[in-house]
Amino acid sequence: MVDVAIVGAGQTKYGNHQSGMKGMWAEAAYNAFQSVDKDFQPKQIDEAYIGSVAFGGGQLGNTAALLTEHSGMKGIPVRRVENACASSGFALRDAWMAIKSGQADVVIAGGIEKMNDLTPERKRFWLGVSGDTEWERLAGLTFPGTYALMARRYFHEFESTHDDLVNISVKNHWHGLDNEMAHIRKDVSFDKAKNGFMVADPLTLYDCCPTSDGASCVILAADHVVKQFTDDPVWINGSAAASDYLALHDRPSITQLIATQNAAKKAYKMAGIEAHNIDLAEVHDCFTIAELLATEDLGFTKRGNGGKFARDGAGRRNEGDVCINPSGGLKSKGHPLGATGTGQTVEIFKQLRGEVEQSRQVRDAENALSHNVGGSGATCAVHVYGRNRNE
């Protein structure tokens, strides 16, 4: 079976963009093309998968065809993948499988979202529509509300308080401070994050990621063509995904995401490593509680210990065993829904190759993981990456 490597990766800055969908996509794609070490022509791409939730405020259907025709990919098979905020995590998985299938040697996986030209009402709609509609959204439950329920329940079940979440927020803002691609580059103090504007009790403004515009794009290649493009690839050694009930009330527990646990187990097994081998992880911290739960669900700490893990600063860059969200995560780097999954991969590609800003480089990293969640955990894609190929 063919193995798959990443040979190029690029993105736009996350934040408020003046340019439209086509311009943003072209910028991310050409940044990826130019990141390839040896000669690369976009006409070498065989197939493309693009994740997007709101496809330009719900205005630009047939999105994948629209975006690829102006970025050197005209004519190839393209499609949009939608799985709420896990859209491009699944685009990555499908691109990986396209190469595994032997049908393609070079495949693009990417994602894009343009949200900041929407009215607040429409923005709320496009966020809310990714959760359960019948039992949650139409009953008035917002996404911050959904995760606030998880946080309250977690504090009830385990020894943890909002202070643990504050630590996560402070860490991620610190990680993102020097990230030139990040949406929010602010040094946030513990007191400021703790006493932020209340969004959904117990979550303050500093527990919630921003809504960003952005695009991201990674170039995958089959093992037998990798050398054409680079001598320094990053291998995808594990790809797995899972789903769960969409509505919270159907789940046996709301203090763990079963889809994350199942996807992680499979991805580790495929890669032949375990959680303790991971040096850095980009995890889906749409809210700080989501990162806390992810550190448990992904096996970085045991169940019930996520609060202590955060309190101890175990995920801080170059301080603990694993760096959690070196990019700043969704909290600081930003969250352009459909772009987030492959945006995590862009960070990992650059971190493992030692190419991020020096001040925020994770040292001696060999293995990495990305964790991309759709809705409040209904879909999840986990990928495990290595400097070395797992043969």
Add this chain to the structure above:
Amino acid sequence: MVDVAIVGAGQTKYGNHQSGMKGMWAEAAYNAFQSVDKDFQPKQIDEAYIGSVAFGGGQLGNTAALLTEHSGMKGIPVRRVENACASSGFALRDAWMAIKSGQADVVIAGGIEKMNDLTPERKRFWLGVSGDTEWERLAGLTFPGTYALMARRYFHEFESTHDDLVNISVKNHWHGLDNEMAHIRKDVSFDKAKNGFMVADPLTLYDCCPTSDGASCVILAADHVVKQFTDDPVWINGSAAASDYLALHDRPSITQLIATQNAAKKAYKMAGIEAHNIDLAEVHDCFTIAELLATEDLGFTKRGNGGKFARDGAGRRNEGDVCINPSGGLKSKGHPLGATGTGQTVEIFKQLRGEVEQSRQVRDAENALSHNVGGSGATCAVHVYGRNRNE
């Protein structure tokens, strides 16, 4: 490399449904499950791909997770695929590749659309959004208008008149008359179709497909597990897809769909057959002119001869070399956007196995083709099927 067969297929009737998205999907999925000859349990499914454009009037995001959790597929990796009206044609291709990749043995590809509870304005929006927005939709060009431009140009370039399109309409209504799954089952005379209400000159009401609700679902299996499910599979011997410029004005010609031509060439080559070997084809006749162009682009007749092909009744069931749209096509069977692609596959599965209503069974069919187009030709997926496996 593993080969892929269809071992089950089911759909809802196309038309106006009272039930919602979840009910429609469950009906199509369970019809597919029950069509499997030997024992089949939905828990045997490894992965799912679901095509949808408007995902319940734009209300039900994270669609794939929502639909699968109540149809025995909870927990597996699922995603929605959007490529306008070619959404489930691409879902089928991605499902096929998932099996080819060795990552899955049994995969679901399906599609769904619920349109008839929308206001006429919102319905028009969800149709129009699949074409070019900046240069076409916002300038007032509707989808019937887009295809009307193609028809007028075709009549200008080649020897053909609207009467040829009328023949296509009459044929497809005749084909669909006994199809219990069809939206519009009416015996339509030449005069009635010719003198129908004008929609976009030269296209009358009888040149335009209806907007339908519906869902469809096919079960694919890897060669080494096929025998567990059936001794009578239908093999997917070729799968190919392509894209083209979204806006008409960018294309060198609007009387041919380059994406169709490119996808068809690859699919035939992969299957090791040519157009003249195809016994029946489900083609994307969103408008009658689209079928006329498809008969040329797919190689059933040569360029410029599509009018004569239609005049001669060459695509009529059991009369010519190839039966075009035995189901009635989008014109009579209906067009529930995201469900249409895999709906074509449901028809082919049943036709090749001799399981449709006796009065409309295509006789002695060995090879079949499905042709699913997104927008006005920006995306296209072509699949070639056989009673025998192309080894």
